[in-house]
Amino acid sequence: MVSLQHLYFAYNKAVPILEDVNLSLRPGRIYGLLGKNGAGKSSLMYNICGLLFPASGSVSVLGHTPALRRPAFLQQVCLLPEDFEMPPMRISEYLRMYAPFYPHFSHEAFENYMKVFGMPAQQSLQALSHGEQKKVLISFTLATNAKLILMDEPTNGLDIPSKRQFRKVIAGGLQEDQCIVISTHQVKDLDSLIDEVLILEDRRIILQESVSGITEKLSFRQVMSLEETEMPVYSEGSLKGYAVVAVNRKAEQSRMDMEMFFNAVMTEKEKILSLFQR
Known part of the structure; x- marks a missing residue:
C-alpha cells in the first residue's frame, strides 16, 4: 500500500x-x-x-x-x-x-x-x-x-x-x-x-515491529525490587516499586506499555534494537 x-x-x-x-x-x-x-x-x-x-x-x-x-x-x-x-x-x-x-x-x-x-x-x-x-x-x-x-x-x-x-x-x-x-x-x-x-x-525509521513481535521479545511487568527480574533492559521507579522492561526469556505473556517501550528504546537503543535485528 x-x-x-x-x-x-x-x-x-x-x-x-x-x-x-x-x-x-x-x-x-x-x-x-x-x-x-x-x-x-x-x-x-x-x-x-x-x-x-x-x-x-x-x-x-x-x-x-x-x-x-x-x-x-x-x-x-x-x-x-x-x-x-x-x-x-x-x-x-x-x-x-x-x-x-x-x-x-x-x-x-x-x-x-x-x-x-x-x-x-x-x-x-x-x-x-x-x-x-x-x-x-x-x-x-x-x-x-x-x-x-x-x-x-x-x-x-x-x-x-x-x-x-x-x-x-x-x-x-x-x-x-x-x-x-x-x-x-x-x-x-x-x-x-x-x-x-x-x-x-x-532522521530514519530505526524500528518497525508489530506489538505481538515486541511482546514476544520483551516482557512488561511491575515488581517491588529489580532483583525479582531476570535480564532487565529498562526500568522506571513507581509508587508500587518498579515498572520494568525485560528480555522475555521464558515466553511470558504481558501487555505492552507503549510509553515504557518508547522510553526504553530512547534510553537503551542498542540493547533494544539488537533484539529485533533480522
Missing part, C-alpha cells in the same frame, strides 16, 4: 530532516509513528501524502507518486494535520463543501462518530473550542473511508475522556482495505490501539 525507498528530504540542503528512510505499510493495520518532538514525523507524513517532496528516493502510495497530486490519488488519502484553521461556516456547510472530494464519504458514519464524541452536528465551527473542532475533523477524516488515513498528533487538544473516545472510534473505524498511520509524541494515547510501532529517530 505504501512503500518508501531511500527517501531523503531537507528544507534546505545543509540540514537533512529525513535520510535513507525505508518503510512499507500494509492495509488492515493501524501504525503508531513515534518520535521525539522535531524528529521529522510530520515531514514524513507530508511526504507520504504529497504535500512535501523528497529530494531523492521514491514514495509510492496505492500505486501513485504522491508528489504528482493526481485526483485518483487524492480521493484515497486523507490527512488530519496537527495545526488547522476552521472556516467560518456551519458543520453541515463544511460537509457539503468537502465531503464530495471523497467518493466513499459516509454521512451516517460521520454522525455516529460525532455521537461517540458527544458532539451535536448542527453548530458553527467558529463557535467550537479547539478540542471540539478537532473532534469534528477526526470524525470527518474517518468518515471519508479513504484507503490511507494519516493523523498528525490527533490527541493534542483533547481532554482525558475525549482521548478515550478517540481510541474507541479508531478501533471501530478500520476496514480491511484501509491503513491508518497515527503520529504522536504522546505515546500513552496509543496504548491498546495500534498493530505496529514505527520509531523515527536520527
Whole structure:
C-alpha cells in the first residue's frame, strides 16, 4: 500500500530532516509513528501524502507518486494535520463543501462518530473550542473511508475522556482495505490501539515491529525490587516499586506499555534494537 525507498528530504540542503528512510505499510493495520518532538514525523507524513517532496528516493502510495497530486490519488488519502484553521461556516456547510472530494464519504458514519464524541452536528465551527473542532475533523477524516488515513498528533487538544473516545472510534473505524498511520509524541494515547510501532529517530525509521513481535521479545511487568527480574533492559521507579522492561526469556505473556517501550528504546537503543535485528 505504501512503500518508501531511500527517501531523503531537507528544507534546505545543509540540514537533512529525513535520510535513507525505508518503510512499507500494509492495509488492515493501524501504525503508531513515534518520535521525539522535531524528529521529522510530520515531514514524513507530508511526504507520504504529497504535500512535501523528497529530494531523492521514491514514495509510492496505492500505486501513485504522491508528489504528482493526481485526483485518483487524492480521493484515497486523507490527512488530519496537527495545526488547522476552521472556516467560518456551519458543520453541515463544511460537509457539503468537502465531503464530495471523497467518493466513499459516509454521512451516517460521520454522525455516529460525532455521537461517540458527544458532539451535536448542527453548530458553527467558529463557535467550537479547539478540542471540539478537532473532534469534528477526526470524525470527518474517518468518515471519508479513504484507503490511507494519516493523523498528525490527533490527541493534542483533547481532554482525558475525549482521548478515550478517540481510541474507541479508531478501533471501530478500520476496514480491511484501509491503513491508518497515527503520529504522536504522546505515546500513552496509543496504548491498546495500534498493530505496529514505527520509531523515527536520527532522521530514519530505526524500528518497525508489530506489538505481538515486541511482546514476544520483551516482557512488561511491575515488581517491588529489580532483583525479582531476570535480564532487565529498562526500568522506571513507581509508587508500587518498579515498572520494568525485560528480555522475555521464558515466553511470558504481558501487555505492552507503549510509553515504557518508547522510553526504553530512547534510553537503551542498542540493547533494544539488537533484539529485533533480522
